[in-house]
Amino acid sequence: MENLKKDLKEMLVRDLKLQDINPEEIGDDDPLFEQGLGLDSLDAVELVVLINKHYGLQIKDMEEGRVAFASVNALADFISEHRDTSTG
Amino acid sequence: MKQTVSQQIKKKLEWLGHCFFYTVLVLGGQRAAYCFLYPVIFTYVLCGRKIHRATAPYFRRRFPSHNRLALRLDVFKNVLSFGKVLVDRGWMGLNPKAELSGRFDDSEKLRAVIREGRGVVVLLAHVGNWQTCLVRLKALNVEVHALMEFDQERVSKHFFELRGERPFNIIDVHGFLGGMIEATAALQKGDLVLMMADRLHQGRSASVDFLGSRANLPIAAYHLAATAGSPVVVLFAAKTGRKNYSLAIWDIFYPGRSGREKNEEFVHCAQRFSSALKKYVEQYPYQWYNFFDIWAQ
Numbered sequence: 001m002e003n004l005k006k007d008l009k010e011m012l013v014r015d016l017k018l019q020d021i022n023p024e025e026i027g028d029d030d031p032l033f034e035q036g037l038g039l040d041s042l043d044a045v046e047l048v049v050l051i052n053k054h055y056g057l058q059i060k061d062m063e064e065g066r067v068a069f070a071s072v073n074a075l076a077d078f079i080s081e082h083r084d085t086s087t088g
Numbered sequence: 089m090k091q092t093v094s095q096q097i098k099k100k101l102e103w104l105g106h107c108f109f110y111t112v113l114v115l116g117g118q119r120a121a122y123c124f125l126y127p128v129i130f131t132y133v134l135c136g137r138k139i140h141r142a143t144a145p146y147f148r149r150r151f152p153s154h155n156r157l158a159l160r161l162d163v164f165k166n167v168l169s170f171g172k173v174l175v176d177r178g179w180m181g182l183n184p185k186a187e188l189s190g191r192f193d194d195s196e197k198l199r200a201v202i203r204e205g206r207g208v209v210v211l212l213a214h215v216g217n218w219q220t221c222l223v224r225l226k227a228l229n230v231e232v233h234a235l236m237e238f239d240q241e242r243v244s245k246h247f248f249e250l251r252g253e254r255p256f257n258i259i260d261v262h263g264f265l266g267g268m269i270e271a272t273a274a275l276q277k278g279d280l281v282l283m284m285a286d287r288l289h290q291g292r293s294a295s296v297d298f299l300g301s302r303a304n305l306p307i308a309a310y311h312l313a314a315t316a317g318s319p320v321v322v323l324f325a326a327k328t329g330r331k332n333y334s335l336a337i338w339d340i341f342y343p344g345r346s347g348r349e350k351n352e353e354f355v356h357c358a359q360r361f362s363s364a365l366k367k368y369v370e371q372y373p374y375q376w377y378n379f380f381d382i383w384a385q
Contacts, residue, residue: 033265041266041291042311048272049315058273065269 004076012072015050016043028073036071044069051075057082110178118179118186118330125171133164142379143167149299149383150373165374173217173327173377180220187331188217192224194337201319201340202230207275209313209320213286213365214378221325221335225255225280232256233274234282235267256282261289268312275316283309285322285361286378288385294351294358299366303383310357314344320357322364326372338364 009023012032016039030036033044047069048059057079059065068078112121133139140163147154147162154162180186201208212218225232234256259267259274259281271281285306292311293304313320322339343357344350369376 041268042308044265044268045272045312045315048269049276052276058276059269060273061270062264062267066264069265069269 001076001080004079005072008072008075008079011050011054012037012047016046026072029071031071032069032075051079055079055083109175110182113175113179113182118175121175121179122172122330125168125175129164129167129171133160133167139163139167139379142381145381145383146299146376146378149301150369150376152300162374166376169327169374170377173220176217176220176327188220188333189331190221190224190333190335192221192335194335195224195227197337197340198321198323199228201321202228202278202280204319205278207278207316207318208280209275209309209316209318210280210282211285211309211320211322211361212282213284213324213368214376214380215286215365215368216325216372216375216377217327217333218325221333222282223255224335228280231274231277231279232282233259233271233279235259235261235271236282236284237261256280266291266308268308271312272316275312275318281312281318283312285309285358286365287380287382292354293385294355296355296359296362298362298382299369301383303362304385305358305362305382307354307358310343310354313342314350314353317344322361324364324368326368326375338368 005028006023009026012018012026013021013023018037021037026037032047033039039047044065048065051057051059051068059068059078064078068075109121109124112124140160143163143166144159147159147166151158151162176188180188198208222232222234232255236258237260259270261267263270271283274281288304288306292307294307295302295304297303298305309320312318319340319342321337323335324338325333325335328334339360341357341360343353346353346356348356
């Protein structure tokens with residue numbers, strides 16, 4: 001789980017081209033959108049595509065997105081839970 | 089929210105106006121309602137100020153040589169054509185057998201881009217009788233999603249509800265992250281996502297030329313298409329007769345495939361949309377229903 005969170009933080013910084021921020025500076029419970037990392041709806045588009053590309057998972061609607069995109073912790077939970085379901 | 093007395097009166101008058109036109113539609117049909125439009129709109133254009141303020145930014149640029157009187161006539165023609173579109177919607181909503189016959193010569197082009205399997209972002213604008221024409225998308229056998237505001241109270245705007253056959257799912261732009269998560273998921277499934285691209289509500293924009301002045305247009309659609317790898321289709325409808333319309337593709341492009349820097353690419357896409365819209369208003373100058381100063385946004 002810790003590795004997954006580390007990978008997610010690196011992916012966020014690298015693929016969303018976050019300026020002036022290191023992956024280590026992102027807290028596990030920091031909100032990803034608005035006040036937290038300051039991501040916006042267009043970053044959400046990229047994030048949906050990235051999760052699909054790297055983890056083969058689809059975030060289907062805003063309810064699922066609201067839960068999964070709450071923080072790095074929430075995103076890691078979403079991925080591990082759905083990865084288990086899809087492989088199990 | 090508490091309403092002022094004038095707001096209450098205005099709401100009451102709007103309600104009475106709706107009732108009047110629906111009664112005329114039920115008793116006399118579409119043609120009778122059209123007849124009543126002329127005196128109502130003549131009075132509205134003659135006495136109202138708001139409509140002139142709302143349309144002036146467009147008409148000053150579309151017809152720069154027109155004098156004051158000609159501009160008044162332009163506004164009359166514009167509001168009349170809008171009134172007819174509203175009557176058509178009411179008429180079709182009240183009468184399940186009512187149909188407009190339309191041409192969609194580009195349907196094969198649209199099918200071809202759908203077959204690419206990467207979803208399609210369909211750009212619309214507040215022009216022509218676009219809502220009425222969207223019925224045609226049902227025939228494409230693909231799921232259609234529209235990113236738009238869906239105000240339950242103003243259900244009269246959504247004639248599909250009256251008619252009980254909305255050919256698309258509505259993704260609420262006021263939902264979480266502007267509905268972008270659902271829009272992306274829809275494109276990943278190969279579906280169609282409809283978006284209005286001529287008015288900026290929120291988010292990032294690009295400054296482009298439209299009718300000789302700079303206007304800020306939203307770029308979310310291009311970002312969405314580029315990220316999902318989807319093509320963009322610019323689709324506009326026009327009312328071409330009492331019971332006729334035409335639906336046509338005005339441009340097709342693929343954001344993100346040109347090798348330009350991202351922001352430069354999105355400005356380029358917004359300019360392509362603006363150029364398509366310009367061509368449309370050159371052909372149908374009175375079917376511009378974006379009663380909003382898009383050059384000031």
